[in-house]
Amino acid sequence: xxxxxxxxxxxxxxxxxxxxxxxxxxxxxxxxxxxxxxxxxxxxxxxxxxxxxxxxxxxxxxxxxxxxxxxxxxxxxxxxxxxxxxxxxxxxxxxxxxxxxxxxxxxxxxxxxxxxxxxxxxxxxxxxxxxxxxxxxxxxxxxxxxxxxxxxxxxxxxxxxxxxxxxxxxxxxxxxxxxxxxxxxxxxxxxxxxxxxxxxxxxxxxxxxxxxxxxxxxxxxxxxxxxxxxxxxxxxxxxxxxxxxxxxxxxxxxxxxxxxxxxxxxxxxxxxxxxxxxxxxxxxxxxxxxxxxxxxxxxxxxxxxxxxxxxxxxxxxxxxxxxxxxxxxxxxxxxxxx
Amino acid sequence: xxxxxxxxxxxxxxxxxxxxxxxxxxxxxxxxxxxxxxxxxxxxxxxxxxxxxxxxxxxxxxxxxxxxxxxxxxxxxxxxxxxxxxxxxxxxxxxxxxxxxxxxxxxxxxxxxxxxxxxxxxxxxxxxxxxxxxxxxxxxxxxxxxxxxxxxxxxxxxxxxxxxxxxxxxxxxxxxxxxxxxxxxxxxxxxxxxxxxxxxxxxxxxxxxxxxxxxxxxxxxxxxxxxxxxxxxxxxxxxxxxxxxxxxxxxxxxxxxxxxxxxxxxxxxxxxxxxxxxxxxxxxxxxxxxxxxxxxxxxxxxxxxxxxxxxxxxxxxxxxxxxxxxxxxxxxxxxxxxxx
Ligand SMILES: Cc1ncc(C[n+]2csc(CCOP(=O)(O)OP(=O)(O)O)c2C)c(N)n1
Ligand SMILES: [Mg+2]
Numbered sequence: 001x002x003x004x005x006x007x008x009x010x011x012x013x014x015x016x017x018x019x020x021x022x023x024x025x026x027x028x029x030x031x032x033x034x035x036x037x038x039x040x041x042x043x044x045x046x047x048x049x050x051x052x053x054x055x056x057x058x059x060x061x062x063x064x065x066x067x068x069x070x071x072x073x074x075x076x077x078x079x080x081x082x083x084x085x086x087x088x089x090x091x092x093x094x095x096x097x098x099x100x101x102x103x104x105x106x107x108x109x110x111x112x113x114x115x116x117x118x119x120x121x122x123x124x125x126x127x128x129x130x131x132x133x134x135x136x137x138x139x140x141x142x143x144x145x146x147x148x149x150x151x152x153x154x155x156x157x158x159x160x161x162x163x164x165x166x167x168x169x170x171x172x173x174x175x176x177x178x179x180x181x182x183x184x185x186x187x188x189x190x191x192x193x194x195x196x197x198x199x200x201x202x203x204x205x206x207x208x209x210x211x212x213x214x215x216x217x218x219x220x221x222x223x224x225x226x227x228x229x230x231x232x233x234x235x236x237x238x239x240x241x242x243x244x245x246x247x248x249x250x251x252x253x254x255x256x257x258x259x260x261x262x263x264x265x266x267x268x269x270x271x272x273x274x275x276x277x278x279x280x281x282x283x284x285x286x287x288x289x290x291x292x293x294x295x296x297x298x299x300x301x302x303x304x305x306x307x308x309x310x311x312x313x314x315x316x317x318x319x320x321x322x323x324x325x326x327x328x329x330x331x332x333x334x335x336x337x338x
Numbered sequence: 339x340x341x342x343x344x345x346x347x348x349x350x351x352x353x354x355x356x357x358x359x360x361x362x363x364x365x366x367x368x369x370x371x372x373x374x375x376x377x378x379x380x381x382x383x384x385x386x387x388x389x390x391x392x393x394x395x396x397x398x399x400x401x402x403x404x405x406x407x408x409x410x411x412x413x414x415x416x417x418x419x420x421x422x423x424x425x426x427x428x429x430x431x432x433x434x435x436x437x438x439x440x441x442x443x444x445x446x447x448x449x450x451x452x453x454x455x456x457x458x459x460x461x462x463x464x465x466x467x468x469x470x471x472x473x474x475x476x477x478x479x480x481x482x483x484x485x486x487x488x489x490x491x492x493x494x495x496x497x498x499x500x501x502x503x504x505x506x507x508x509x510x511x512x513x514x515x516x517x518x519x520x521x522x523x524x525x526x527x528x529x530x531x532x533x534x535x536x537x538x539x540x541x542x543x544x545x546x547x548x549x550x551x552x553x554x555x556x557x558x559x560x561x562x563x564x565x566x567x568x569x570x571x572x573x574x575x576x577x578x579x580x581x582x583x584x585x586x587x588x589x590x591x592x593x594x595x596x597x598x599x600x601x602x603x604x605x606x607x608x609x610x611x612x613x614x615x616x617x618x619x620x621x622x623x624x625x626x627x628x629x630x631x632x633x634x635x636x637x638x639x640x641x642x643x644x645x646x647x648x649x650x651x652x653x654x655x656x657x658x659x660x661x662x663x664x665x666x667x668x669x670x671x672x673x674x675x676x677x678x
Binding site: 308310 | 443542
């Protein structure tokens, strides 16, 4: 199997979708001719033509809205929002139209749109290139929210998302597009070629949404996280010598509570982690659900490791981002609590 | 609204000799453009050295636009723009030190390290940012213009945006409101022909962006944005129009950025020849220099001395931006809401 980085894997997914399904169309700002600012759609316009892979003006609201219209008539649009920080002009259309079309037409019409968007921090991008706005979207009944953490999943999940019949907000952790990140700032980039999940089949396969994966087994505590922080968590556990079980959630809505409950019932201790601000972050949902379902198994309070309740900072990014040092402290806190 | 009518009657416009710009004006423009150019080159270097984090968009090539417009404004007029903002700040008189130190995320930066390249402000200079969200500043600038009219203070808001931003929906919502209420705003579209990797012809059904106000009854004009004098003349007319209570005005500045969209853009979507054509034959600074020398406004030696002085300002700003301390980590949590 060829080694791919996340961008190549996403590109391969779209290639497969375009090839297999004549209904697939791909568009977004700089997505066509230029091939996307990170190169995710590179070469696709050339291969499939201007009708199927094309540039949109800087019009997030209408990009989302037109995708809904296309999808309602049976197309399978994959729309790119250049950075998750720029999704907010499209927010109204996603909430008011995309998420509710199935419900309010009693199933006569659906809007199976995939909105792809580079997401998350750790790239020194400051407040308008670093956000993790997933919790705004997990709060909307009627859309799925996915965050892959490696090339294999990125490809399989994007194919599953587009072949499904529901709208999916597909956030791509851009910090790990080119290689996994251990949470130590300025450490040299490691390569996906050395990671087992960097091996990606060329053809069609699916990684179904809604299933979490235990990426590291352990007994001392459970870590529930997604995206870039999956790798930070694994490295922190190894570095600290803590026998943590690490769950890569992969899909946030709907999320795989069974896998979480089974793990927490075993370990009794849990860290939920994300980059987004703490208050009303997705970790709040996880913590609430864990205490409802595992209350009598818990041996320590659920620990939320998150960004702070501030805009994403320009200076002091690493005081904000839950990097390796903060992760190790979190693991120690939950495992040492008596 | 009575507010706006009396705002117009109060305003007086600066009259200028009909003979074209004099020596001082031209030399001032040249100096301001050169400062921006050298500042941006230095910022590019610091970025390359890893001293500037994140996204950094250079203004090189477009200097005549902001310098020409600024000289048509009066003290107290507002300026607002997008993320390609270093030139606008220097043109309003914000210091090279304060801007450079914000790029490096230091205490001495205009936003004390909180904003970075794209998000800087100066109350003193009435510079309202520095906005990373494409198009957002157009509506904000229209709101500033509303406040000018409401306060009857005769101020005008210069609202800059790019050819790409010109397609955002909120731009047209704002145009309409600006004309309904005849707000004192000048919309300056910096048409450098590309929005990141997408050329105007690939993104716009009407590529003459000065016509974008037609259905709102907003006058518009195309301007050679590489010629600082042409920019000044057009801006003067537009600013007077706005200040006199006649409402918004659109100036489409035909310009060009020499560098990539941001520091991380190899700019493969255009040819070397296209870039060189502008650099070599249409450069705004070369053009101003030629006019100065042709008219004997200054000698080569005088311009050299000026260059040296600018080099020093820029060098100092680079040193300041590295020696100014990082903000205290507690700054992370301040200015989110009013402090209790
Ligand atoms: C709402 C929003 N969408 C997308 C982006 C990403 N983006 C940043 S700059 C840019 C191109 C803007 O081009 P233009 O308005 O022509 O300005 P220029 O860069 O040429 O100065 C894009 C798409 C953004 N910052 N904000
Ligand atoms: Mg442009």
